[in-house]
Amino acid sequence: MTGSTLEVSALDVRFGGVQALAGVSFGVPEGAVVSLIGPNGAGKTTAFNAITGYLAPTAGTVTFAGEPIAGLRPHQVARRGLVRTFQKTSLFAQVTVGENVLMGLHLRGASRLGAILLDLRRVRAEEARLREAAEEVMAFVGIAHRREELAASLPYGEQRLLELAIALAARPRMLLLDEPASGMNPAEKESTMRLIGRIRDQGITVFLVEHDMRLVMGISDRVLVLNHGQLIAQGSPAEVRRDPAVIQAYLGGEGAGAPA
Amino acid sequence: MLAAALVGVPVWLTNQYLVHLLILAGLFTILAVSLNLLLGYTGQLSLGHAAFFGIGAYTSALLDVHLGLSFWVGLPAAAVAAGLSGLLIGRLAFKLRGAYFVLVTISFAEVVRLVSLNWMELTQGPLGLPGIRPPSIRLGTMASIPFHGKGAYYWLVLALAALSYGIASRVVRSRIGRAFVALRENEALAESVGVDAFRTLVLATVLAAAMAGAAGSCYAHYVSFVGPEVFLFSYTITMVIMVIAGGKGTLLGPVAGAVIFTAVPEVLREAQQFQMTVYGAILILLVIFMPRGIVPYLKERRAGAP
Numbered sequence: 363m364t365g366s367t368l369e370v371s372a373l374d375v376r377f378g379g380v381q382a383l384a385g386v387s388f389g390v391p392e393g394a395v396v397s398l399i400g401p402n403g404a405g406k407t408t409a410f411n412a413i414t415g416y417l418a419p420t421a422g423t424v425t426f427a428g429e430p431i432a433g434l435r436p437h438q439v440a441r442r443g444l445v446r447t448f449q450k451t452s453l454f455a456q457v458t459v460g461e462n463v464l465m466g467l468h469l470r471g472a473s474r475l476g477a478i479l480l481d482l483r484r485v486r487a488e489e490a491r492l493r494e495a496a497e498e499v500m501a502f503v504g505i506a507h508r509r510e511e512l513a514a515s516l517p518y519g520e521q522r523l524l525e526l527a528i529a530l531a532a533r534p535r536m537l538l539l540d541e542p543a544s545g546m547n548p549a550e551k552e553s554t555m556r557l558i559g560r561i562r563d564q565g566i567t568v569f570l571v572e573h574d575m576r577l578v579m580g581i582s583d584r585v586l587v588l589n590h591g592q593l594i595a596q597g598s599p600a601e602v603r604r605d606p607a608v609i610q611a612y613l614g615g616e617g618a619g620a621p622a
Numbered sequence: 623m624l625a626a627a628l629v630g631v632p633v634w635l636t637n638q639y640l641v642h643l644l645i646l647a648g649l650f651t652i653l654a655v656s657l658n659l660l661l662g663y664t665g666q667l668s669l670g671h672a673a674f675f676g677i678g679a680y681t682s683a684l685l686d687v688h689l690g691l692s693f694w695v696g697l698p699a700a701a702v703a704a705g706l707s708g709l710l711i712g713r714l715a716f717k718l719r720g721a722y723f724v725l726v727t728i729s730f731a732e733v734v735r736l737v738s739l740n741w742m743e744l745t746q747g748p749l750g751l752p753g754i755r756p757p758s759i760r761l762g763t764m765a766s767i768p769f770h771g772k773g774a775y776y777w778l779v780l781a782l783a784a785l786s787y788g789i790a791s792r793v794v795r796s797r798i799g800r801a802f803v804a805l806r807e808n809e810a811l812a813e814s815v816g817v818d819a820f821r822t823l824v825l826a827t828v829l830a831a832a833m834a835g836a837a838g839s840c841y842a843h844y845v846s847f848v849g850p851e852v853f854l855f856s857y858t859i860t861m862v863i864m865v866i867a868g869g870k871g872t873l874l875g876p877v878a879g880a881v882i883f884t885a886v887p888e889v890l891r892e893a894q895q896f897q898m899t900v901y902g903a904i905l906i907l908l909v910i911f912m913p914r915g916i917v918p919y920l921k922e923r924r925a926g927a928p
Contacts, residue, residue: 414814436810437817441816454812465817467815468812473796473798478797485796532815
């Protein structure tokens, strides 16, 4: 449990009488691409929210790099290197693309109010460094040519890229992506898949929730399957595809064939 | 040019009533610029801003009346006292958002007003605190020279308004200002990249409150009297109108708003009993035709028509 390994154990989330997650345990090893799949309402986003501090688990523990993080607030989780994106497109809509990425760089700056008011030289130097870092991130995801445009005015596919840029700007050790390819056309999905591969190649662990099975099976080292708040299977993409419990969950009854 | 004209006002403008209005416009500029940090940049509608102004005014007045301390002590003390109240109310109010937050800020201003009205021993209640001395400047060993006439006040207020503008402009262009805007645009996303929402919003409140407190101190020494009416809700509303009409979330918007909406009611005195009706009509027209405010509207027109 060193490096940037995520360990979730016996995680319970209850909303009143509804058990959204029931004793879920799994690990996400450092440097891997791990996907969390399952039918709608299985508890995937709930798991993300509980891990990243957007909701407090009812019971269970979450550790990241050996440190307990369950119950921390979202910004504290981010400070430990765990950065997430959101299922619904989530941007700083009324500012430019460049500003969006600069906002994502918040943790890479350290200037405090006093130094800022005095406009100290190190504040200016830091600002120049941040702008350079923003350019790098924009170039990495391929939206540098949009830097002056309002985030809200971008086409959908580029908005999703900008979301990734914001998250990457926060310099994550592990990136949690909530349906990064939803609503994309096949070409966009293809390039998102390649981008996720490049993110992994940077040494960033990727943990994603995704419905598109081609993408999941294409890039994942491991796949976790949730159904009705319980983990029903985990393993390599090939193992999971053959798992009878998974087939049952996706197709209902005793249908045959893999989730497609 | 503009700067020279502004600095030279006491020289070329002989009408003392107009200088008085410019002083008021300067004080409102400080208030609007400070409120804009919260309302315009963090997007939080605080309707208790007059409380910080009033706390600053009372702090300065009490230090003078009870302890004989001059404006030069009162001014920083007022900023600190208002800033501390901002810290307190920010820490309480930012447990909440939206309508609940707005209600807490309104109640806070009302509570402070009631305290000033009822704590007779300290504030003399509705009688207020008269006889606050004007600031004076000591030149070497000579006797101190008090501010005479409106010219010196005008310069003082102009300097403080410029300072407020400078503070706001440095803050909003920094990573702290970006965190303000990130919270306004998308709080959940801002937190996901490490912005501490609570701390950042409290910081914005403290800063805005301290600036408003400084304006309050200036006001107290200028009119030489402070009473509970400095806490009136209508002052807050005036500030909100200035920020929104001028252009919230822009640096120049609140300045334009403060100057225009100090002048408008005065000009409308001509309309006598219709003064407030016309004022209201102007506001409605502004909201319809320049929904984002005067400054953004002018910028767009300029960009649109080369």
